[in-house]
Amino acid sequence: MNNTLKEILGGMSEGLVLVGFDGRVRYSNAAAERMTGLERPQPLPPGPLREAISRIAQSPNADAAEFVLRESSASVVKARCLPGMQMGEAVVLLTESRKEGLYRQALDNLMTVIGLDLREPCNQLAGSLNALIEDQPELAEQLEAVNKVSELLGKLADLGQLWGSDGFDSEDRIVLHEMLAEIWTELSPQAKQHGVRVSINGLNADSAPVYGSRVWLKRALEECLREAIASSAKGSNVEIEGRQIGQRIMLVFRNLGFYAPPEAGSRSFLPVPTVSAERRAEAVIGLNLCKRIVELHGGALREECEFDQLDFVVELPTGAPVRSNNSELDLAQAKRYAADMSRLLARRNKAKDAPAAG
Amino acid sequence: MHKILIVEDQPDIRTLVRVTLEFEDFEIHEAGDGVSGLKLAEAIRPDLVLLDVMMQGELDGYQVCSRIKANGALHQTKVVLLTARGQASDREMGRKAGCDQYMLKPFSPLELIETIDQLLAPA
Structure with a gap:
C-alpha cells in the first residue's frame, strides 16, 4: 500500500x-x-x-x-x-x-439521587440547624459545612440538567453591566467579610447586549465572581474588566493583588498567590457548571494562570444567538405574505389606475 | 421618492420586506447588521428605517434606534421596529429607544405598507 x-x-x-x-x-x-x-x-x-x-x-x-x-x-x-x-x-x-441514551438515563438517575436523596435531606438539616443556632451558636460551624455541601449538590444537579441540553429556549436581552451590578450587590457582604475589594470596569449602558438565559448566565457570572473573591487573599483587589472584541464581549475576572502606593515602584498592585489546591478541588464543579452555561450561550470560559495569579476569562457572542426556529418564522411569514398578496396586487393596480383616471 | 432602509440580519426576511416595499415607489437600501445599518443611516439619511431587534453583532435594534434618535442629523427619520419579541417589556424597551412604531413578526405586508404610508404622510 x-x-x-x-x-x-x-x-x-x-x-x-x-x-x-x-x-x-x-x-x-x-x-x-x-x-x-x-x-x-x-x-x-x-x-x-x-x-x-x-x-x-x-x-x-x-x-x-x-x-x-x-x-x-x-x-x-x-x-x-x-x-x-x-x-x-x-x-x-x-x-x-x-450509547447516548444509556448515558442520559444514568445521568438522570444520578441527578435524581443527588436532588432527592442527598440535597433535600441536606436542606432539611440546614433548616433544623438554622432554627437551633440562636440558642446554640456553637452549631455555626456545622451549619456552614451543611450549607456548603448543599450548595455543591445544587451545582451538581444544575450541571447534570445542563449536560444533556443543547441550548436555552430563553432569548432574554442581557445588559452585562446591569447584571454584574446586581451580582455585586448580592456578593458584596461576602467580599467585605473576606476583605476583598471589587471593581467593575469597561462596561456601560452602551455595551453590546447578550441574548440568552438571564437566570443561567447570572448563575455563571455569580459563580465566577464568588470564586474570584473566595480564592483571593484578604486585602487584595479583584477587577472585572469588560472588553468588546468584534462581535464578542470578553469579561475578565482578575485578581490584581494588594494595592501598593506608587512609590513602591511602577506597579500600583503587588501580586499575591491566589491558587489554593484545596479550594480548586472544591471549585471544579462550579467551574464546570459555568463553562457549560457559557458554552450553551455560544461562548467559552477559560482559566488563565500566570505567576500564581488566576484569571477567569468569559467570552460571549454579542447580539442575537444563531436562531434555531428560523424555518418556523419563515414559514409563518410566508403564510402572511400569501394571505396579503391579492390585496397588495389590488392596491398596486388601484394606485396605477388612479392618475389615468384623473 | 422616499428612502427606506431595511436593517435585518436574516436574508430571507430582508428579501420579503424588500419585495413588499417594491409594491410602492420607494428607494430601498439594505443592511445585514446593526453597525452597518447605523453607518448607512448616517450616510443616506433615510426617511424611514425598518429595524430588526435581535441581530448578531455589536449593536441590536434597540441600540441602533436610540442612536438614530439621538443623532440630530437624523431627526426626521422614522423608525419601525420589526421583531418577533412581543412581550410588554420588549415594547416598553422599544418605546424607551424612541421607535415610532413597533410591529411584530410574522408581519402582515399590507399592514407594513399602510404603517409606512401613515408615518411618511405629510403632517
Missing part, C-alpha cells in the same frame, strides 16, 4: 481492516486498532469476524455481512465485511456509536 493511501485510510474516523483469507490482518487503520485492538500481522481470533471472512473466502460474490462485533455499556462497534479489492482479501468496515 502506498504512503498516500495509508495516510488517507489512517485518518478515517471509521475503522478499516484488510484481512487475508488466511485470517491474518494485513492492514488496520488507527480507528480500527482503537476499536478492536487488531494489528498487522495478528491472526483474527475465533468469532463472528473470522466466520464472516471464511464465508467470503468460500463465495467471493456473497453479500456483505453485518453484525455487532463488540458491545459495552458505553458503546457498540458494528462490523461490515465485504470482499476485498485484491484476490484473497476481505475488507472490514467498523463503526462505533456511543
